[in-house]
Amino acid sequence: MTKWEGNPKTACFIFPEASGHINASLALSARLAKKWKVHYLSNEVMKDCIVNSGATFDDERDAAPELCEDRGDGRPGYFSAYERLRHDVLPDSKAWEGR
16 A cells, blocks of 8 residues: 555545535635645636635536536536436436435
8 A cells, every 4th residue: 555645734625516515615614724735626616715715726627527518418517427327327216316
């Protein structure tokens, strides 16, 4: 096993678009960013809020484009990725059953 050489004082937040959790995390991010490195993987629409909290913003479309593609269900982003996964793993399930 390889020893991790990274900074132990690093926090990463990953939230899907329109997530109610991201707003609640920004106050924590602002406090953490005073002493830690804080990174967010999120949607471009949240960039200003994230950067204003002192965190680094990474656009989910650049870092994980496969999660953001609309594959015909009309719901881009994580919703589309979830629906594709549900279709592949539980093809006969209803949306609420897959969750």
